[in-house]
Amino acid sequence: MSTLDLFGDIEQSGSGNVRFEPSGRRITVARGTSLLEAARAVGLPVAQSCGGFAICSWCRMQVLSGWENLSPIEPPEARLIQREQFAGNERASCQAEVRGDVTVTTRYW
Numbered sequence: 001m002s003t004l005d006l007f008g009d010i011e012q013s014g015s016g017n018v019r020f021e022p023s024g025r026r027i028t029v030a031r032g033t034s035l036l037e038a039a040r041a042v043g044l045p046v047a048q049s050c051g052g053f054a055i056c057s058w059c060r061m062q063v064l065s066g067w068e069n070l071s072p073i074e075p076p077e078a079r080l081i082q083r084e085q086f087a088g089n090e091r092a093s094c095q096a097e098v099r100g101d102v103t104v105t106t107r108y109w
């Protein structure tokens, strides 16, 4: 398993394990790392056009487990979810920060 420490010391800030299906790729990331950043770190492509500002919706991921281990949905993402009619298990990966173990997928992996 890979380890990604984008925002500081994992030991001090906490970490989470992100598993990507159907490939089964996994990575341990520092708390606060976005799902988008984690996917890219393991070499999985993630569509986007807005640069991570909760506008395009292309980065959406389905959360298979660990929904409670992601950061709360903030107003910009909530507006996006409503406008683009996300399914109940979908998050904008550029907005969802890892706070524990989570398993995700997309429609195109």
Ligand code: FES
Binding pocket: 047, 048, 049, 050, 051, 052, 053, 054, 055, 056, 057, 058, 059, 060, 092, 093, 094, 095
């Ligand atoms: S990258 Fe555009 S909404 Fe996430």
